[in-house]
Amino acid sequence: MPSARPARRAAALAVVPAALSLLLTACGPGVGGPATSAEGPVEGDITFQTWNLRAEFKDYFETLIDEFESRHPDVRVEWADQPAENYADKLSADAGSGSLPDVINVSPDLAYPLADAGVIMNMDAERATAKYRPEYTKEAWDGYEMPGLGGTYAFPWYLNTGPLFYNKALLEDAGLDPEKPPRDYDALFRYAERIAERSEGRIPTLAATPTIENFGRYGVRLMNEDATEFTYNEPAGVELLTRYKKLYEQGGLDAQALTNTPEKAGQKFLKQRVAMNPGSALDLANFRNNAPSLYENLGITKAPNNTGRPNMYLMGLAVSDQSEHKPAAIAFAHFVTNKRNQEKFGHQTAVFPSTRGSLDKDYWSEDDGTAAGRVRVNSAQSLDGAVNYQPVVMNDEMETILRNEIAKALQGDKSPKQALDDAVAESNKLLRKH
Template identity: 70%
Template sequence: MPISRRTLALAAPALACALTLTACGSGGDSGGGSSASGKIEGDISFQTWNLRAGFKDYFEGLVKEFEKQNPGVKVKWLDQPAENYADKLSADAGAGTLPDVVNLSPDLAYPLAKAGVLMNMDKEPATSKFKGEYTPEGWKGTAMPGLDGSYAFPWYLNTGPLFYNKDLFKKAGLDPEKPPKTFDDLFTDANKMAKESGGKIATLASTPAIEDMGRYGVKLMNADSTEFTYNEPKGVEFLTKYKELYDSGGLDAQALTNTPEKSGQKFLEQKVAMNPGSALDLSNFKKNAPSLYKNLGITDAPNNNGKPNMYVMGLAVNNQSKHKAAAIAFAHFVTNKQNQESFGHKVAVFPSTKGSLEEPYWTKEDGTDEGRVRVASAKMLKGAVNYTPVVLSDEMKTILKNEVAKALQGKKSPKQALDEAVAQSNKLLKQN
């Protein structure tokens, strides 16, 4: 039951191949300028990812306030569309024109960090001193495997609630106030619901993704993230259970081809008992499916680790910036407690600064659909982790999805399917 990876930046392809950074060098402290003097001065550029349309006034206000506090700095705000954002990062890095401060997700940061283009926040004294201002989950969320450090100030976090239909649970003889918390609970409840409904009601509408494996407890990669390992026995066990679920009717018959929109529609039509969603879905249910709305439960996706899934966005600093002190100061300014909380009040994301999620806005419902989802989601972020490996490309995700489909259809055994997915993905990993 994968949840959309990004809320604001829309889906963009991951960097699919290694960067050729002939113009960028190998990193280090070669920025010169304000880095050597420590003075916060100079002209810097700040790039966001598909945010201008919705938040133009907010970011222009941030820039104006920072420049007021730091009269020696001028900030040029750039905003790139979601489409081909990864390609734009790659091209700019290769040409030595990457902006001083860049908004990116961990998977997009990894190739740049590996190539020495991004500043290691743990190694640079000017950035590591701020580590205590952020939640451990947020700071760890920008860590790069095998590179010994985090490579961006954590910015906004997100997690997705799982909606469930209490009425369908009750009709199947399940406790509507006790949704499944572990995968064992999920498989048991889903099989019972399929049996009690005569195969008419499935519990889930989509095939599992790699983050679902992570929540099940599968070891996804080796220690230094140089090889995928999700074909281990626990991974085979996981896919075998999903195959059994598919055969019993606990997984929707169209799960192999369902888009998130189709899955959401099946949930709205009360043909599926559980589905990830957002506050926007609640408003839709209230208008178009009032009987569903009044019986709607909100929970976290089942997991065997006690740690929900989390998505993180960060602000990275170009290691080759000519004005590092200014770039660091601005990246920290945008991601400080006050500004993160302000941004979190404008859009359904969550601040990564310590203490923010203890504020009433994220702990007390206000009677609105948005408040109901916001409070439920905020509770899930404590101890949450990003299960999706940062080296997993979109091509690798497609490979896994296709092999999972073959296993569910019985064209391959779960072990054969996962072995093939791992072999293909590891081959791509070595090529990169």
């Protein structure tokens, strides 16, 4: 399933190819004819498209659809589940032909080009959808606000955030208190320097280079207010990259960090070759089955940040603005994402509901003494006040630019300031072309 993890978005929160943005821009608002009314009888045949969920949750969704149809006998829901691969391309093709499904599973970055092209509904602009806003947490609803477009463009659905896993034994070997893991970036870099020094460079603390999310959690202003320019080359951004460069030189950052994928970084943590790695509850079974000595010494804490606001990954359901049966599509999207059904889905897998008050329930607030329970409660607590640091206008090409410039800085080919200045300049050119 699309499982949002701290390693960028993993399969779940896939990036938007530049081609999607370009195609939708070419389409322009109103693709497929005039929008239908958002109010009226709940009736008609609608299509519900999810993103790589059928294999694990077939029974759940079929039961959910049956229940909705029994409540609304004049509606028929056709469920279409798409594989994770090329999902954005599928959306692009459907948008270009005016044949988007009525209800569409999207992450914020996938919603943005659809919203910009005027092919999905503005939830704040329609009385039929705006009335539901109080049912969701403010952070989740705000997660689908689109800069420069005004409004929210999807019903928030499931959320995730990731704890930081750490190896208690490696911290102890470095003379650090394993019960006091780093809470902010100053502490993180101190710990990493100490572990590298005590291990004589054999044990790095981190296995991956910083992403845009790290800049956000460090307290860097990523974009200007209307999201027309990137700004992560400001002094705080240069400071963060400079500290990573120093860590790389000291051995606190893995020597292969420039080429490590999230999977490779995870494997190095599993084999106890690095001291810390972000993850999710889905990793616990892997640790328990394949690295029992790590599992016995596993520390779980919130990912360090300087802002007091952790990162949040989220999924939502958008409604096509060209749906011929918009009242039925709205009713179904709301039904899937209502409090009862979100909580039920959250019990099925390691995701969290975006509805108000849900995370106060015992399942997400009371530690049951298991490692899975600790991760679940830790993550649920981290979602309080969390934000999506990933700019919705940042596509895969822009991420590649940032990653390549960071590599140049770490290798000493450019100064951190020059590398970030160049990354911002190239990415801003792409934004202006859009």
